[in-house]
Amino acid sequence: MPHRKRRGEDPLEQAARTALCDALLAGDEPQAEAAAILLLRRGRPLPSLYSGIVQPLLEDLGERWARGEATVAEEHRASTTVRELVVRLRALAPPTASSRDIRCVLLPATGETHLLGIAMLEHVLVDAGWRVDVLDPLPPDELAAYVRARGDVALVGLSASGRFDSRGLTRQISHIRAALPDVPVLLGGGAVSADPGLPARAGADGGARSLPDAVRVADQLTNPLTPRELDVLAGVSSGCSNNEIAAQMGIRASTVKSHLERVYTKTGSRDRAAAVATAMRRGWMH
Structure with a gap:
């Protein structure tokens, strides 16, 4: 399980991590928020909170559901609580002006139905100073029109979980690159974590196996300075x-x-x- 004890971990952090996992599984939103805040205040970076605790818990729950060891209701309860946790954590920080004058647009890959990853990625990028727009799936021509109307979009990010249409993904990225040749495409999500070579095969400019990776690669793809x-x-x-x-x-x-x-x-x-x-x-x- 994602909340088992890790060697060398501080006892208070271990207790908070266990409390966070238990609260997410139980659907206890206030307890999940309290545990997450404690971990953040003790120095755990926001990307690590999501990618090191929350996402592994959801992945483990999904695997147990596939083996018949968890119910749909349990998976739904945890997902709903995670979604609320992201909303609560974002509300903790007062609205501030972005530290960047460039924008990232996020949208699901073709056939993607798991959108929690996009919600967490949006929060992590905003925390890193990005302006972020999260869009519903759009045809490439409509996405291109949106990007041109905005005028400050420097990156398009796609999220693909472990269940996705590989051919549809390749077509989607190809069409986006044709419509927006000057805007790099970043591919992330569980599919990339499981198959790090996927972004290159699908035609993306970069890939991210984790949320910390996503911030780092987004910076690399949009930074013209050597x-x-x-x-x-x-x-x-x-x-x-x-x-x-x-x-x-x-x-x-x-x-x-x-x-x-x-x-x-x-x-x-x-x-x-x-x-x-x-x-x-x-x-x-x-």
Whole structure:
């Protein structure tokens, strides 16, 4: 079971994790919220809470249902409680402006019926500063029209659970890429966890086996700055001169200047301060 004791785990965290799992299975929404809040306050990251506790519990319950060891009512009760937990946890944080001026659009893959993963992914991305729109399944042309009307969409995310139409998924991604050639497609969900090679075969630009993976890959797919350019920009944000950055990085000052010129082009900036501000606003550096 997902809530068995883990080696080296703090006793209070173990108790909170067990309480969270038991509350989700019992349909006890207030207890689930209290246990989740305790884990978050003790330092467990939100993506780890979902991917390390909640999702394994749902997967285990689904496997037990398939073996005839759990009822549909038990699976429904747990899923409903998880959905409410996500709503409650999101309500805890006061509405704040996004730290990025780019947006991610999430929608289910073709044939996908399990939408809890999208709800958790939305929360994790919003917590990481993204603007997120969750859409119902849309034909590629309607999705493209929506993205163009928005004007700030930098990523399309698709979620596929373990039960999905592989041919339909490949067609869906192919049509999205044809309609939106400049917007990368990220594929995540249980199907990717079970088959890490699926995103490449289906034609996605990147894949995520877990929620922490999703945040990391989303950043990679939407960040035009190279690691070296980010290092230079980090030096700039710390108030260092070109010569100081060059000494720290073991390169020439002229190379630092070349990196900065490329950063200016990519950020549409004319000076160092504006480049840092733009990169931080877009979530390209933290």
